[in-house]
Amino acid sequence: MSVTILIGGQWGDEGKGKVIDLLADRVSMVVRSQGGNNAGHTVVVNGREHRFHLVPSGILNPATLCVIGHGVVVDPRAFLQELDLHHADGIATDNLVISERAHMVMPYHPVLDKLGEELRGDDRLGTTFRGIGPAYEDKVRRIGFRIGDLQKPAFLEKKLRFVLRLKNETLTRLYGAEPFDESAILDEYLGYAELIDPYIRDIYPIIQDALQRRRPILLEGAQGVMLDIDTGTYPYVTSSSPTAGGACTGSGIPPSRIDKTIGVFKAYTTRVGYGPFPTELVGELGDFIRETGGEYGTTTGRARRVGWYDAAVARYAVATNGIDSIVLTKVDVLDTLDRIRICTGYRSKGELWDHPMANISHLKHCDAIYEELPGWKASTRDCRSFDDLPPACQAYVQRVGELSGAEVDVVSVGPDREHTLVRSLPLAA
Ligand code: GDP
Ligand code: IMO
Numbered sequence: 414m415s416v417t418i419l420i421g422g423q424w425g426d427e428g429k430g431k432v433i434d435l436l437a438d439r440v441s442m443v444v445r446s447q448g449g450n451n452a453g454h455t456v457v458v459n460g461r462e463h464r465f466h467l468v469p470s471g472i473l474n475p476a477t478l479c480v481i482g483h484g485v486v487v488d489p490r491a492f493l494q495e496l497d498l499h500h501a502d503g504i505a506t507d508n509l510v511i512s513e514r515a516h517m518v519m520p521y522h523p524v525l526d527k528l529g530e531e532l533r534g535d536d537r538l539g540t541t542f543r544g545i546g547p548a549y550e551d552k553v554r555r556i557g558f559r560i561g562d563l564q565k566p567a568f569l570e571k572k573l574r575f576v577l578r579l580k581n582e583t584l585t586r587l588y589g590a591e592p593f594d595e596s597a598i599l600d601e602y603l604g605y606a607e608l609i610d611p612y613i614r615d616i617y618p619i620i621q622d623a624l625q626r627r628r629p630i631l632l633e634g635a636q637g638v639m640l641d642i643d644t645g646t647y648p649y650v651t652s653s654s655p656t657a658g659g660a661c662t663g664s665g666i667p668p669s670r671i672d673k674t675i676g677v678f679k680a681y682t683t684r685v686g687y688g689p690f691p692t693e694l695v696g697e698l699g700d701f702i703r704e705t706g707g708e709y710g711t712t713t714g715r716a717r718r719v720g721w722y723d724a725a726v727a728r729y730a731v732a733t734n735g736i737d738s739i740v741l742t743k744v745d746v747l748d749t750l751d752r753i754r755i756c757t758g759y760r761s762k763g764e765l766w767d768h769p770m771a772n773i774s775h776l777k778h779c780d781a782i783y784e785e786l787p788g789w790k791a792s793t794r795d796c797r798s799f800d801d802l803p804p805a806c807q808a809y810v811q812r813v814g815e816l817s818g819a820e821v822d823v824v825s826v827g828p829d830r831e832h833t834l835v836r837s838l839p840l841a842a
């Protein structure tokens with residue numbers, strides 16, 4: 414076994430955490446490679462829910478090394494709070510390391526995130542207010558701070574003096590907000606330094622060693638393909654690359670070493686925040702799916718927007734990421750529906766489209782074209798193999814695979830580990 418990438422194929426919250434946890438005991442390493450604590454990955458074990466934001470979802474397996482790669486932006490305060498919660502739950506984190514190259518979310522980033530959203534007014538994006546966009550902006554602008562900087566107090570102080578001038582200028586002049594105090598930030602972050610120090614590593618030799626020994630590695634994506642800064646519904650996206658390409662750059666694993674790419678898709682679609690959503694269901698049916706699926710954000714608690722499965726989105730995600738294997742989650746949420754729709758493409762200004770168009774205004778106003786399938790009207794919760802599923806459900810899963818362009822290898826019918834029907838193990842052989 415070698416390197417497998419796992420990404421979300423839609424707008425996030427596809428159930429990636431559950432699948433990572435499930436596969437973690439078969440790999441030697443799980444690597445998060447992008448995003449930050451905007452992510453919320455839920456793992457349920459024996460009815461007990463664990464939520465991960467920065468810590469990789471493989472942590473419940475003590476034999477698996479969990480790596481926070483350099484493509485992730487780490488808020489040290491949020492990271493330490495998350496560790497406390499996990500430790501209180503009896504989860505050990507001895508098997509966790511953070512790349513010294515990972516950038517940090519600084520205290521001014523969430524403030525600038527919020528102020529930026531307010532400034533946009535009606536055009537706001539609906540961010541998580543975790544400062545993720547501003548942290549990646551600073552990384553690209555080359556005024557970011559990296560985790561390794563916590564180990565260099567003099568450098569941190571000198572750089573902060575320069576960067577804070579820029580930040581305070583923006584805060585006070587553009588937004589009329591309070592400036593940040595240099596020594597308060599320094600004190601706070603140097604306090605974190607001591608606590609985070611045991612986790613900080615140069616991950617290059619760790620990853621190279623695993624690659625050389627052909628140890629199985631699983632790359633954990635956050636967010637989803639449609640939230641990608643390049644391929645997503647820009648500007649209603651996140652500020653990183655939740656794609657297979659992003660998994661490589663964010664971990665330092667070369668594309669030539671990737672053996673398999675798994676796409677996790679929900680059996681319907683959800684989206685948190687604003688932006689086009691061609692298959693969105695507003696009204697009773699949408700409310701019903703939201704309540705049945707418990708579609709409220711793991712990170713912010715916001716109600717998720719809900720819609721039918723969009724195979725045009727899925728085909729696009731499969732094609733642009735080389736997805737070989739689909740994991741279809743939350744099939745049980747559709748158990749009681751009479752008829753179920755799958756979007757196969759769009760009609761926009763008299764033209765037919767088989768993939769999401771770049772023009773988000775067109776995507777917002779297009780008509781989704783649907784294929785309709787009969788519901789199975791039976792509970793799938795106790796099914797333990799694909800053959801146990803009602804025939805109409807099997808037909809739905811089959812059709813999802815055909816229209817999306819990849820095999821559905823795993824079907825999930827509930828949040829717990831046991832609610833998982835594996836037709837073929839999706840990991841690299
Ligand atoms: P992630 O961000 O992709 O890891 O997904 P989230 O954890 O944010 O959201 C997925 C939610 O669905 C979580 O509450 C999971 O416990 C839950 N879940 C995952 N798979 C299934 C499933 O097959 N059926 C049901 N009913 N819930 C599921
Ligand atoms: P996981 O990993 C769903 C969305 C936000 C917003 C947009 C930009 O749990 O699937 P940001 O704070 O990133 O600048 O917000 O991206 N978003 C997510 N939606 N799941 C996530 O993560 C998300 N992370 C960010 O709601 O629309």
Ligand code: MG
Nearest residue numbers: 426453454711
């Ligand atoms: Mg989530």
